[in-house]
Amino acid sequence: MRLVYTLLLIITVMPVDAQDKTNFKTMVGFGCYFEGRPSESVIKVTKMLQNKKYQAIAVLLNSKNQAEKYLAVISIERLAKLEKYEPNESGRLLIANAKKSNELVSVCSGCTYFEEVPLSVLLSEQNALGSDYWLEKLTTERKRDSNVE
Numbered sequence: 378m379r380l381v382y383t384l385l386l387i388i389t390v391m392p393v394d395a396q397d398k399t400n401f402k403t404m405v406g407f408g409c410y411f412e413g414r415p416s417e418s419v420i421k422v423t424k425m426l427q428n429k430k431y432q433a434i435a436v437l438l439n440s441k442n443q444a445e446k447y448l449a450v451i452s453i454e455r456l457a458k459l460e461k462y463e464p465n466e467s468g469r470l471l472i473a474n475a476k477k478s479n480e481l482v483s484v485c486s487g488c489t490y491f492e493e494v495p496l497s498v499l500l501s502e503q504n505a506l507g508s509d510y511w512l513e514k515l516t517t518e519r520k521r522d523s524n525v526e
Contacts, residue, residue, distance in 0.1 A: 405484050434449050435449065443481065446496065479497060
């Protein structure tokens, strides 16, 4: 009977919370946890985009924080596509290197998905973690309603 209790205890303790796999300070997530809040890195880059600090975002291409590097790559690429910012040769090289990087990025989505994904994999996915919506919202000029004076 003692063996049964020991096995039950091991089974109930054994499943490790998915959040234990992630590094909260270097996480990418646009809607994490129960309340769907953005991660610290997303908040930081969001403020930079809102304030048009594009050169500061380009500096993050050198960041040791892989979440910031990921966000910098997708932001700079979107800004270049919109002709709002053009990275220099060094920036283009850093973007190319990031796309080949196997450094792990902690990611989250909702309350249950917490994982570490290679940077190259994350950058190869279209709309990874809902990034397209986030970028669209931040980089598109709001059109004024012609009926409003």
